[in-house]
Amino acid sequence: MVVVRPQPDLAMSPPKDEQATTGHPAEPVDTSDFAAIYRTHVNHVFHQLTRLAGPIPEREDLVQEVFIRLHRALPTFRGEASLATFIRRLTVNVAYDFFRKRGRRPQELPQLEHGLPDLPDGRPSQAELLHDQRQLQMLLVALDRLSPKKRIAFSLHVFDGLPPAQVAELVGARVPAVRQRIRHATAEVTAHVSKLAARLPK
Amino acid sequence: MMDDKLAELRHTMETAVTDIDDMTAARILQRVTKQAHTAPPRHRSNRRTTVLVAAAAALAAAATVAIVAAPKLQAIAAEPAPSIQSVTKPTTLQVVAVTQLDSHSPTREPVERPARRSLRTEPGTIVHATVGDGLELELHGSADIALTPGSDGDELHLHSGKLIARYTAQRAVPIVIDDYQTRFLASHATVTVEVSVSRVEVIVHRGEIRIDDELVSQGQRWQRTAPTRATAQNIEAQVPATNAQGSTSSSPPNAPRTHRSAAQLYAAAERAARAGNHRTGRALLEKLLRRHPNDKLATIAAYELALAAQREQDYPLARQLAKRASQRGPLARQARLLACQIETDSGDTHAADACFQALRGDSSR
Numbered sequence: 327m328v329v330v331r332p333q334p335d336l337a338m339s340p341p342k343d344e345q346a347t348t349g350h351p352a353e354p355v356d357t358s359d360f361a362a363i364y365r366t367h368v369n370h371v372f373h374q375l376t377r378l379a380g381p382i383p384e385r386e387d388l389v390q391e392v393f394i395r396l397h398r399a400l401p402t403f404r405g406e407a408s409l410a411t412f413i414r415r416l417t418v419n420v421a422y423d424f425f426r427k428r429g430r431r432p433q434e435l436p437q438l439e440h441g442l443p444d445l446p447d448g449r450p451s452q453a454e455l456l457h458d459q460r461q462l463q464m465l466l467v468a469l470d471r472l473s474p475k476k477r478i479a480f481s482l483h484v485f486d487g488l489p490p491a492q493v494a495e496l497v498g499a500r501v502p503a504v505r506q507r508i509r510h511a512t513a514e515v516t517a518h519v520s521k522l523a524a525r526l527p528k
Numbered sequence: 529m530m531d532d533k534l535a536e537l538r539h540t541m542e543t544a545v546t547d548i549d550d551m552t553a554a555r556i557l558q559r560v561t562k563q564a565h566t567a568p569p570r571h572r573s574n575r576r577t578t579v580l581v582a583a584a585a586a587l588a589a590a591a592t593v594a595i596v597a598a599p600k601l602q603a604i605a606a607e608p609a610p611s612i613q614s615v616t617k618p619t620t621l622q623v624v625a626v627t628q629l630d631s632h633s634p635t636r637e638p639v640e641r642p643a644r645r646s647l648r649t650e651p652g653t654i655v656h657a658t659v660g661d662g663l664e665l666e667l668h669g670s671a672d673i674a675l676t677p678g679s680d681g682d683e684l685h686l687h688s689g690k691l692i693a694r695y696t697a698q699r700a701v702p703i704v705i706d707d708y709q710t711r712f713l714a715s716h717a718t719v720t721v722e723v724s725v726s727r728v729e730v731i732v733h734r735g736e737i738r739i740d741d742e743l744v745s746q747g748q749r750w751q752r753t754a755p756t757r758a759t760a761q762n763i764e765a766q767v768p769a770t771n772a773q774g775s776t777s778s779s780p781p782n783a784p785r786t787h788r789s790a791a792q793l794y795a796a797a798e799r800a801a802r803a804g805n806h807r808t809g810r811a812l813l814e815k816l817l818r819r820h821p822n823d824k825l826a827t828i829a830a831y832e833l834a835l836a837a838q839r840e841q842d843y844p845l846a847r848q849l850a851k852r853a854s855q856r857g858p859l860a861r862q863a864r865l866l867a868c869q870i871e872t873d874s875g876d877t878h879a880a881d882a883c884f885q886a887l888r889g890d891s892s893r
Contacts, residue, residue: 358802364557372548381544386552393560461540484534485541516533 360400364393367413374414377485378421378478380466391420418478418496425474468518472511479504480511554862558869562839619675619682619701621647625656645842646674649689659684662697662715674814675701676807677840683711687811690722695735706811708752712739727753790816790823797829810836827857834866843874864890 482493494504620643627636629652649655655667671689675682683704695714704711708728717735729751736745744750793816801809813829834849853863871880
């Protein structure tokens, strides 16, 4: 079992890589150097897409799509929001389009690989790695059952640590609607993960 | 209790979050740049029209619906409207014959060379080439020409040398002389154009041509002398202003040109590219390569030109430039990757496989 310290308020602790990009006022950005913008933000976009869609092979294409949209939109970027917020909005839009196109996947627990090599001291053991991998697979299966809107609201709130008001601003919805999506998604995901865990051999 | 569960889920997801590796990031950047340059530019006027039409339609339909939908559209509005990809085939340049002038009895020998986007000819030759369907060229001696995409299709840039152009169609590619900020259009005309260090001269043998805003008819001669050093620098510094106002019309005073350093040329190329004048930027990078082949900026210039050539599907040139950039310099590794991608794009799968394999082999060492 993974030992996790309880966190009093998830919304108060966005992930490390996002802390620098949230809540700051818009700063003037040199939009002419696209390569520099890309280098600055590509990792954030990659992390964000991982939290939204999971470590799927399509992530590379999604990152590409985010930056193509950014490249096209930069001439019209007026700096009203920070560039990081603007990119995050594009990322959410790209993920939403992806979920809508893909539809909901059939819910089945993928087979796990066995026979991982022993790791040196101080690194997670084989059993721990397998446990983490299994937990992740169950979580992804549960997330895949959600509708795109619920999934995005849930991921932004729970994994990215954004408060519902900020999620609402990003997805262009009202705060009560977002709260409801998060509540429903939380109930569905936790229930499904528990159900899948109960089916696993002890 | 629920917070514990969510924290556990969050921890689980964090185990999947890893950094993107450099090779993947570089590959994506390259694909983004390529796609962004192949898509046609969006014009502000079109966007404004779209917005106006959308607003009118929304008002006519239901104002309340528009108000409710507005926040949802906020994020999407920043994205471009889907645009129709250009399907026009790029114009190509094809050498059809070469005349060697140093032999006792010069004769025109037919040759068939693959279609390309740029050409440099050697002294002592006359190279006969065609550009698209409506332009025949005779390049005399050492000349340097290249096709680059312009606002209304491809343009032929004459960087140096002498050519005779025979326009046989109503609509053919215009000729641009970057160093003199000159551009001319012709149809059913024959002209001689000569670019030297000190001046550019155009003689119209048949028909009439429009040079910038002037009309030059059969039998007439048009000249422009080289800008002074100060004027040349001003022109480069004012690239955005020149673009906005159109071509320059006044002839600068006659004075000898002095060569600029590699850093100056590169800075000028960067300024031009940022101002959206990619033709000038590219011409300046080519000049950097010619004049300062051993400078460290030359390899960077070669890499950028290779990317441009790849975009224009001039694979032989792109291959050559990528090879040059991969030999040394800060972008050597990226240039090797680019060289492999050029092989892929050109359809040579064997060469691409071998290239990627060699690259992987070197990376694992």
